[in-house]
Amino acid sequence: MEYFKKWIKAAGIRAIKTVAQTAVATIGTSAAMGDVSWALVGSSALLAGILSLLTSVAGLPELEE
Numbered sequence: 001m002e003y004f005k006k007w008i009k010a011a012g013i014r015a016i017k018t019v020a021q022t023a024v025a026t027i028g029t030s031a032a033m034g035d036v037s038w039a040l041v042g043s044s045a046l047l048a049g050i051l052s053l054l055t056s057v058a059g060l061p062e063l064e065e
Helices: 002-028 038-056
Strands: none
Touching: 002 038
């Protein structure tokens, strides 16, 4: 149970960072803030977060001792 708690925390932090990075990259591709498709930003960031969590199932270097 302790390992699971550590895994959830590490995977969550990694997913949050991935979501933020994806949102910044998606926003950055627009020429001006008026051209930002917020639906695209949100869906891209959400998908990146889900993929990050799924990738974490394979293992997290932060938890290897």
